[in-house]
Amino acid sequence: MCLAIPVQVKEVLPDNMAKVTLDGVSKVISTALVDDVKPGDYVVLHVGYALAKIDPEETERTLALIREAALGDAA
Amino acid sequence: MKYIDEYRDGRLAKDIALQITAAANPAHSYHFMEFCGGHTHAISRYGLEDLLPSNVRMIHGPGCPVCVLPIGRIDAAIALAMRPEITLCTYGDLMRVPGSNGSSLLKAKAAGGDIRMVYSTLDALRIAEAEPDREVVFFAIGFETTTPPTALALRFAIDKGLRNFSIFCNHVLTPAAIQNILESPDVRKLGTVKIDGFIGPAHVSTVIGTEPYEFFAEEFQKPVVVAGFEPLDVIQAILMLVRQVNDGRHEVENQYIRAVTAFGNEKAQAEVANFFELRESFEWRGLGEVPYGALRLRPQYAIYDAEKRFGMVTPAAKDNPACECGAILRGVKKPADCKLFGTVCTPDTPMGSCMVSSEGACAAHWTYGRFREHAKAREAGRAVA
Numbered sequence: 001m002c003l004a005i006p007v008q009v010k011e012v013l014p015d016n017m018a019k020v021t022l023d024g025v026s027k028v029i030s031t032a033l034v035d036d037v038k039p040g041d042y043v044v045l046h047v048g049y050a051l052a053k054i055d056p057e058e059t060e061r062t063l064a065l066i067r068e069a070a071l072g073d074a075a
Numbered sequence: 076m077k078y079i080d081e082y083r084d085g086r087l088a089k090d091i092a093l094q095i096t097a098a099a100n101p102a103h104s105y106h107f108m109e110f111c112g113g114h115t116h117a118i119s120r121y122g123l124e125d126l127l128p129s130n131v132r133m134i135h136g137p138g139c140p141v142c143v144l145p146i147g148r149i150d151a152a153i154a155l156a157m158r159p160e161i162t163l164c165t166y167g168d169l170m171r172v173p174g175s176n177g178s179s180l181l182k183a184k185a186a187g188g189d190i191r192m193v194y195s196t197l198d199a200l201r202i203a204e205a206e207p208d209r210e211v212v213f214f215a216i217g218f219e220t221t222t223p224p225t226a227l228a229l230r231f232a233i234d235k236g237l238r239n240f241s242i243f244c245n246h247v248l249t250p251a252a253i254q255n256i257l258e259s260p261d262v263r264k265l266g267t268v269k270i271d272g273f274i275g276p277a278h279v280s281t282v283i284g285t286e287p288y289e290f291f292a293e294e295f296q297k298p299v300v301v302a303g304f305e306p307l308d309v310i311q312a313i314l315m316l317v318r319q320v321n322d323g324r325h326e327v328e329n330q331y332i333r334a335v336t337a338f339g340n341e342k343a344q345a346e347v348a349n350f351f352e353l354r355e356s357f358e359w360r361g362l363g364e365v366p367y368g369a370l371r372l373r374p375q376y377a378i379y380d381a382e383k384r385f386g387m388v389t390p391a392a393k394d395n396p397a398c399e400c401g402a403i404l405r406g407v408k409k410p411a412d413c414k415l416f417g418t419v420c421t422p423d424t425p426m427g428s429c430m431v432s433s434e435g436a437c438a439a440h441w442t443y444g445r446f447r448e449h450a451k452a453r454e455a456g457r458a459v460a
Contacts, residue, residue, distance in 0.1 A: 023076050042077065051282060
């Protein structure tokens with residue numbers, strides 16, 4: 001039920017709507033809960049609404065931390 | 076797929092699991108509860124438990140809103156849907172949830188009830204707009220993730236002047252449930268499990284942030300790591316929890332920092348606060364009455380509240396006495412401990428709610444876990460022989 005997926009915004013539409021894509025599958029969703037959505041942004045999509053933007057810098061940081069954790073004390 | 080595949084690297088997961096084994100003190104056992112069904116699903120699907128050392132055990136918590144919805148609310152929705160003037164819109168997850176005497180919304184639809192599966196509250200609004208002669212009721216369910224979309228639907232309905240749209244509100248709250256797991260009187264009845272820490276919800280936390288867990292970590296002295304739903308997210312969170320336990324810390328840490336902030340989505344919170352207020356008490360399947368564990372519409376929006384508008388009553392209804400969903404939702408029992416599991420209760424013919432949603436502990440175990448257990452038992456048999 002609370003599963004949500006990251007999708008990329010392709011086009012910002014009127015009335016806080018946006019066209020998004022996930023691996024080529026397009027969908028029109030509401031962005032009324034998130035400010036300043038721009039084409040190219042990734043958002044967390046849940047039941048037709050964007051709940052949050054995905055922060056690309058924090059994504060890189062998380063992946064770096066995961067790789068570091070995998071190396072353990074040797075890192 | 077960007078932001079998904081990177082977090083499914085099996086080699087990295089194995090390396091992190093080795094670090095967990097190295098960090099976990101062999102003289103101790105670690106019991107962590109993942110609250111969310113999304114985590115339960117990831118743990119089963121990717122076989123994360125197989126990677127963990129035997130002294131680190133995952134306990135599946137009650138975090139699936141479909142699983143915790145009591146039978147009486149399903150019965151009430153079915154009774155409403157059978158009224159000729161009503162169109163009941165619902166998320167697909169709810170269609171097969173068993174009500175009393177083997178009933179379900181799916182069977183009610185087959186019997187002539189106007190029940191329509193929707194993906195989004197926006198679809199329910201479209202139906203209400205297109206069919207002004209019907210009374211369109213949205214069967215609202217879900218944790219803090221799904222509540223803001225319901226709030227926005229109300230805003231749209233009001234803005235568009237829709238008079239034939241209302242909400243049957245069953246929205247529930249995460250922090251109240253976590254608290255209840257640790258301190259409710261039912262703990263004495265059902266028994267309890269040792270819990271050393273929690274993996275905090277992923278998408279719920281995009282809305283409420285990590286801050287609401289602070290009180291809880293402090294009060295109950297349990298570490299909480301908010302984590303994403305991909306396998307690397309979960310396994311990293313387990314390592315973070317092991318380290319907190321080893322250090323004697325009980326802090327709220329955020330693994331899912333790419334989407335979750337300390338204070339969450341304040342715009343979404345404001346929409347929810349505008350339309351909803353706390354229920355003093357609400358029954359959760361498996362947890363009993365949870366104080367302040369659910370929401371209802373504020374009195375000024377009573378005309379949009381299906382319970383008031385249609386005088387709905389929630390009949391008292393009991394689960395099948397052989398169904399162990401209650402103990403499973405609390406982590407006291409495992410799916411395979413239930414007599415019904417895999418015999419009369421399967422995803423095709425669910426008896427209890429844990430089998431209905433793919434995020435339920437029983438459905439996840441049925442789909443992914445049971446084969447692994449057989450393989451392990453075979454392996455062990457061979458070793459003994």
